[in-house]
Amino acid sequence: MERKEILKQFKKDKDNLINILHALQNNNPQNYLDLGNLKEVAIYLNITYSHVYGVASYYTMFSLKPRGKYIVRVCNSPVCNMEKSTEIIKEIKDLLLIDEDETTNDKKFTLELSECLGRCDTAPGMMINEDVIGNLNTENLKSIFEKYK
Numbered sequence: 535m536e537r538k539e540i541l542k543q544f545k546k547d548k549d550n551l552i553n554i555l556h557a558l559q560n561n562n563p564q565n566y567l568d569l570g571n572l573k574e575v576a577i578y579l580n581i582t583y584s585h586v587y588g589v590a591s592y593y594t595m596f597s598l599k600p601r602g603k604y605i606v607r608v609c610n611s612p613v614c615n616m617e618k619s620t621e622i623i624k625e626i627k628d629l630l631l632i633d634e635d636e637t638t639n640d641k642k643f644t645l646e647l648s649e650c651l652g653r654c655d656t657a658p659g660m661m662i663n664e665d666v667i668g669n670l671n672t673e674n675l676k677s678i679f680e681k682y683k
C-alpha cells in the first residue's frame with residue numbers, strides 16, 4: 535500500500551502518531567521506518583520532524599534500519615534468565631548465524647533481545663513477530679524456526 539493511502543486512514547491528529555508509525559512500519563516488508571516516512575508523517579500531522587524522529591527512535595518497537603521479515607524478540611528479563619534464556623539466545627545465534635540486532639543474509643530473521651514479554655509462566659520465551667512462544671529449550675528451537683522458513 536502506498537504511504538499516502540496509509541496516512542489517509544488516520545485523522546490529522548498528533549495523538550495518532552504512534553498508530554501511524556506502526557501502520558507504516560508494518561507495511562514495509564523490511565519492517566522499518568525510513569526517513570522519508572518520518573518526514574511525510576511530520577507534514578501530515580503538522581508537527582516537527584524532530585518530534586517524529588524522537589518518537590520513532592525512542593521506542594524499541596520501531597526500527598530506523600531495515601530488518602528481516604520476522605523479528606525474533608527473545609526475553610532477556612530475570613525470570614527467563616533463571617530458566618536459562620542465555621543458553622537459548624546463544625543457540626538461536628548459532629542457528630541463524632547472526633548476533634543481536636543483526637539480520638540473516640536471506641533477510642528472513644532479525645534477532646533482538648527484549649524485556650519481559652508478560653509470559654513468565656512459560657519461561658523462557660520469545661516472540662516471532664506477533665507469535666508468543668514459550669517453554670523454549672535447546673531441543674525444540676530448530677523445529678520452531680523451521681515453521682517460519
Ligand code: FES
Pocket residue numbers: 609610611612613614615649650651652653654657658659
Ligand atoms: S521474564 Fe521472560 S517472559 Fe517474563
